[in-house]
Amino acid sequence: MKLYEYLAKQMLAEHGVPTGGGIVCETPEQAEAAARKIGPCAVKAQVLVGGRGKAGGIKLANTPAEAKARASEILGMNLKGYTVDKVLIDPQLTIEKEFYVSITLDGMAKLPLIMASAAGGVEIESVPHDQIVFAHVDITTGLLPFQCREIARKIGLTGDLAKQFVKVLTGMYNAFRKYDAELVEINPLALTDNGTRLVAADGRFNVEDDALFRHPEFPTVDEGTELEKKVKAIGLAFVQLDGDIAVMANGAGMAMGTLDVLSHYGGRPANFLDAGGGSGVEPTAQAFDALLATSPKAIFVNIFGGITRCDLVSEAIIQVKQSKGINVPLVVRMVGTNDVRGREMLAESGIEAYTEMGEAARAVVKAAYGKEA
Amino acid sequence: MAVIINKDTRVVVQGITGSQGQFHTGQMLAFGTQVVGGVNFDKAGQEVHGVPVYATMSEAVxxxxxxxxxxxxPAPGAKDAAYEAIHAGIKVLVLIPEHVPTQETMEIMQYARQHGCRVVGPNTFGLISPGENAKMGIMPNHIYKPGPVGIVARSGTLSYEIAFTLSNNNLGQTTVIGMGGDRVIGTNFVDALELFNADDATEAIVMVGEIGGIQEELAAEYIKQHVRKPVVAYLAGKAAPAGKRMGHAGAIIEGNRGTYQSKVDALSAAGVKVAALPWEVAELVKESLK
Known part of the structure; x- marks a missing residue:
C-alpha cells in the first residue's frame, strides 16, 4: 500500500530525517494559516499518482493569500482519476543539487537494497547504472554507520554533509524496518541553504500489504475497482480485465493458465479469479455470484481438484443456479478429486462439464460469440 | 534417486493440531512419508494420526x-516457528503459509543461510518424491508416479495439471518441487535445476513458470551454461495485463520487467522447449527423451 507524501514524510521525520516541516491541509483557510507560519511555499496535491506537477497538482505561493487561492484551485480537482482532498504546504527551497536515495526489497538477493545517486531529481530508471550506488544490507545485522559513510563518499558527500547523510539513511532504514516497507524513497534529497543542509524534498513510502495487520495506524487506501473490492472482501484474489467471458479457476497459476488458454482460442477474459484451494461452498458461491453480476457473455469454470473437491464446487454452482438462476452460457471443466461425482451433479442440473481444458475453452468461446474463433 | 527429500527424511509438522496440519499429516502418512512428530507448545503429549505432539522443535529433533x-x-507466527526449526538443527524447512511479510521472509532466509538449512517456500505446495514415498506438502497424492522427470513449479494447481498429464502418459517423476509464489523464496529455479542436473535418476526437467520477476531469465542463463539434460517449460500469464498482481505476490509485470515474451525468448535461446498450452508439455517431454 502506498502512503501519501505527507504521511511518508511524517514517517521519515519521526526517524530523524529533515523533511522541511510541511503542514497538511484540507481547506483553503487551513492552507492560508499554514503559509503564514511557513512563508513562501509550494502547495502540493496529495495523490498517489506520479507526474502530479505536470498535471497542475503543484503550485507556488509567495503569500498566505496566494496559498489560499492556490489551495482552493487544487483541492477538489481531479488528477488522473483521483479527487484531491488534501494539500501539503511545504516551504519553498532554494536547491543547489539533487540526490536520490531509496531502500527496496531485492527478491533475488533476498535482502534490502539501498540505491543512491548524485543524479537525483529524475526517475531513477532514467539514470545510467554507473551513476547509481547499489548496496545490500544484511537484514539480521542491520544497517551500520560505516556502510552509510561508504555510500556517502561514493555519491560525493564529505564532512558535515556526509554526517547528515548517515543520519538520513539510518532514519530511512529504521522507518523501513519499523513499518514493513517495500519501498522508501527520497527523491530529491535536496542540498539547500547554500550547500549546508540536506532536506527530503519529496518522499515515497510503500508499506507491504502482507504486513498491514501489524500497522492498524495507517489509513487504508484501496486502489481497486468496486467489483475488485467486493470479491477481495470474500478473501479471493481477483483482477478485473476488459473482456466478456467471466473466468473462475482454483489456484493463481491455474487461473492465469486458464486466461491464456481462453485467449489462445479467441476468447476475451473478463477477469482473473483465483477461487482458492480448498475453499468452502459459500465463498465459491459468492464469487460465482459476483461474476454473474457483471453480465458476461459466458462463464468458464476450470477446476483441477487437488485439495479443492470437485463435488463442492458443483454444489456451489448449483446453489447459485437454484437461488438466482444462471442466464448466460456456463461451461465447466472439472478433473481431480471427486470429479466424477462433481460432473454428475452438474449434469443432473443441466450443466455440461468437460474433462479436457482445450475442448472446454473452445466450447465457451463458441457459446459466447456464437461461432468458433 | 530423488532430490531434497527421500525415504530417509524424517518429518516434523509444525502446527500439526490445526485443521490443515491434521489433514495433511494424514495425507503425508498415507503416501508413506515418515512423519515422526508434530509441534504445538500447548498440546504436547497428544497424538495426531498416531504421531506424537512435542512442545518444542528441539524435543522433536x-x-x-x-x-x-x-x-x-499462520503467517504472523511464521518467523518465530522458522527460527525455532533452524535453531533446532532442521536441514530442510518447507514453509506452506502465504502472506508472510517479506522482510520476515528475508530474516528467515538469512538465518537459514547462516545455519546450512534449505528452505522451500513460503507460499508453496511443498515437495514430493514419488519413488521414495516422501511427501512434504499439500498436493493430491494420486496424481504422481515414480519416473524420470524432475518438475519445479511456481504454482500449485497448474503443476498438478501438468504432473497428472505426465503421469497419464507414463512419465513419472523423481521429485516435484513447489518453489512458492512469493517474491522472496528459499529454493528457486536455478537451485532446483542444479539439483536435478546432478541427480542421475532425473532424465528430463520440467519448469512451470509464470510472469513477474527475473527467475526464468536467470534459469535460462544457468541452463545455457550448465544443463545438458532436456528442459521443457510452460509459462502462465501470457494474457495477463501489466501492473496487476495475478494472485501470487510475485506474479506482476513491473515496467517492462517480468513479461511473458522476455521469459519465452530467454528460455528458447537456452534450448528449452516452451509449450504454448499446458497439455503440450507431456508430448514435448516424450520427444525429448527419445
Missing part, C-alpha cells in the same frame, strides 16, 4: 529424530 520440518503455522 532430540526425541523424534526429525531432520526436516513442514510448517502450517
Amino acid at each position: 532430540e526425541r523424534g529424530g526429525a531432520n526436516a520440518s513442514i510448517m502450517f503455522v
